[in-house]
Amino acid sequence: MALIGNSFKLHQNNSLSGISRMTQSQSLRVSIHLPKVVAMMNSNTRLERNVSVSVESVVNELNAPTAVEVVDPTSKQHPTAVGGGVEDAYGEDTATDEQFDTPWSVSVASGYSLLRNPRHNKGLAFSEKERDAHYIRGLLPPVVVNQDLQVKKMMANIRQYVVPLHKYQAMMDLQEKNETLFYKLLIENVEELLPIVYTPTVGEACQKYGSIFKRPQGLFISLKDKGKIHEILKNWPEKDIQVIVVTDGERILGLGDLGCQGMGIPVGKLSLYTALGGIRPSLCLPITIDVGTNNEKLLNDEFYIGLRQKRAKGQEYAELMNEFMSAVKQRYGEKVLVQFEDFANHNAFDLLAKYSSTHLVFNDDIQGTASVVLSGLISALKLVGGSLADHKFLFLGAGEAGTGIAELIALEISKQTKVPLEETRKKVWLVDSKGLIIKSRLDSLQHFKKPWAHEHEPVKELLDAVKTIRPTVLIGSSGAGQTFTKEVIEAMSSLNKKPVILALSNPTSQSECTAEQAYNWSQGRAIFASGSPFAPVEYNGKIYVSGQSNNAYIFPGLGLGLIMSGAIHVHDDMLLAASEALAEQVTQEHLDNGLIYPPFTNIRKISAHIAAKVATKAYELG
Numbered sequence: 001m002a003l004i005g006n007s008f009k010l011h012q013n014n015s016l017s018g019i020s021r022m023t024q025s026q027s028l029r030v031s032i033h034l035p036k037v038v039a040m041m042n043s044n045t046r047l048e049r050n051v052s053v054s055v056e057s058v059v060n061e062l063n064a065p066t067a068v069e070v071v072d073p074t075s076k077q078h079p080t081a082v083g084g085g086v087e088d089a090y091g092e093d094t095a096t097d098e099q100f101d102t103p104w105s106v107s108v109a110s111g112y113s114l115l116r117n118p119r120h121n122k123g124l125a126f127s128e129k130e131r132d133a134h135y136i137r138g139l140l141p142p143v144v145v146n147q148d149l150q151v152k153k154m155m156a157n158i159r160q161y162v163v164p165l166h167k168y169q170a171m172m173d174l175q176e177k178n179e180t181l182f183y184k185l186l187i188e189n190v191e192e193l194l195p196i197v198y199t200p201t202v203g204e205a206c207q208k209y210g211s212i213f214k215r216p217q218g219l220f221i222s223l224k225d226k227g228k229i230h231e232i233l234k235n236w237p238e239k240d241i242q243v244i245v246v247t248d249g250e251r252i253l254g255l256g257d258l259g260c261q262g263m264g265i266p267v268g269k270l271s272l273y274t275a276l277g278g279i280r281p282s283l284c285l286p287i288t289i290d291v292g293t294n295n296e297k298l299l300n301d302e303f304y305i306g307l308r309q310k311r312a313k314g315q316e317y318a319e320l321m322n323e324f325m326s327a328v329k330q331r332y333g334e335k336v337l338v339q340f341e342d343f344a345n346h347n348a349f350d351l352l353a354k355y356s357s358t359h360l361v362f363n364d365d366i367q368g369t370a371s372v373v374l375s376g377l378i379s380a381l382k383l384v385g386g387s388l389a390d391h392k393f394l395f396l397g398a399g400e401a402g403t404g405i406a407e408l409i410a411l412e413i414s415k416q417t418k419v420p421l422e423e424t425r426k427k428v429w430l431v432d433s434k435g436l437i438i439k440s441r442l443d444s445l446q447h448f449k450k451p452w453a454h455e456h457e458p459v460k461e462l463l464d465a466v467k468t469i470r471p472t473v474l475i476g477s478s479g480a481g482q483t484f485t486k487e488v489i490e491a492m493s494s495l496n497k498k499p500v501i502l503a504l505s506n507p508t509s510q511s512e513c514t515a516e517q518a519y520n521w522s523q524g525r526a527i528f529a530s531g532s533p534f535a536p537v538e539y540n541g542k543i544y545v546s547g548q549s550n551n552a553y554i555f556p557g558l559g560l561g562l563i564m565s566g567a568i569h570v571h572d573d574m575l576l577a578a579s580e581a582l583a584e585q586v587t588q589e590h591l592d593n594g595l596i597y598p599p600f601t602n603i604r605k606i607s608a609h610i611a612a613k614v615a616t617k618a619y620e621l622g
């Protein structure tokens, strides 16, 4: 691995792709040295042989937005020959494509076009020398400013907007004009800007995507493109792609079917891959698969940007997805990571089951959310006491997030106690729209709910389920806002000294309860976290700061670890490793303040830790 053994070299070429494979015996050292590698990816320094990197530099370097290629000089191949996520040192994963087959060629922008190229434009930060070298003298006013001043000005502009959607639009405009500045802004102001480029504002942006649409972002693949998907991938200007986030827009956050307008989600998720995980933007590809929408409002909206037809399903849907998945592997190799995002339950589980053995895929809503919640629970145990096995979990919502989290909890208990999974699942109960999931409902249950059907009398309402199951942990994954009522939280508080309450649904409007409600109704005793952020709450003269239980803590680091290690499959143990790595970042001070997640301000360091643990696990797994 890059820096181990001091026999490697870093080139200033903005890429992760040169990280080469390691043997299994080296895995121990990965866990120690990987953060250094992560740091190096973000530095612009050219490191020659025998350079050692201090641990402090990791944290410093993580704050620089651009990435650097890491190359193993012992490898014969040049990094540009890479087909997938890492250098193909063993010739295993060369994509079957001809690489130079697009009908146009890429040239380095200069002059006027350089100023209109978001990837290379620096605006007023171009130096005198650069203005001469790139033929832009005269195209800019004389002043030369540094990036810090640019950040200061942009933040002042953004703060002037009162409406979050306007802030979102300003951020998207910046991404279109000066990508480097966009990421610097996001990295340096992560807590302030995350709610803008991500949940909750991105939800509203998707709802209004057609009417605020200016320039296309990402790649749109629709039913009309059947048989041509591979050609379409070639139209994308970058050939070396390492992460794809794809949606079909059928279940955007808790907002339902937004069809083609779901594109805001892959775009937002991938900007976090860069800002939170240090992955170079050009390696990231947002994709929306448009198979129609069942959202009547959108179908009748004159500004709707997608296909005006009902959703394709069954064979037609499966064939398009299959063509897509094959084309992706053919074009980018077996090490390209595909993150499924915001698919509806009925497709999400099937797609994951179908492609997890042939592709490097994970479903963020099932697995990413599970990993972040498990991590929060590991930390919560330090506040409430006991081991996971001592607790009882009740979910409202038995879809992707609910059953995904439930399974990871049961798996972790099983690992800790050596009790079979079938038994540990009995610690976990789920309520769906028809009530408690129980044995007598087995025949009519969707397949992903069946493992959670335990022996019990029918219970219709959540409140009654709380009273009869007597959970210590209540988790909302229903997509339905205001479902943790005063009575529900009071019941949880009468059963538990410190009830653990997680209201995971996004955006804020869909949250099962607000932070204020959780603290007020539990008389300040709840250990609370939510999917979308809430401002601190004052209760009885004390300030309560709640954590954000959102998969954004996990996917950038998980993805980075997968890419770095050259993994070709995602294993549940990697998700467990990510959970533990995140929980390790929660300090006593955080816990003393009731926080079960570390603040987002340190997210790049946190992602580096997660990546290191995930990569270590990948090597352990062979």
Ligand SMILES: O=C([O-])CC(=O)C(=O)O
Pocket: 198, 199, 252, 253, 254, 342, 364, 365, 505, 506, 531, 550, 551, 552
């Ligand atoms: O996007 C988010 O904030 C978390 C998530 O995956 C979802 O709610 O679907």
Ligand SMILES: [Mg+2]
Pocket: 253, 341, 342, 364, 365
């Ligand atoms: Mg999602």
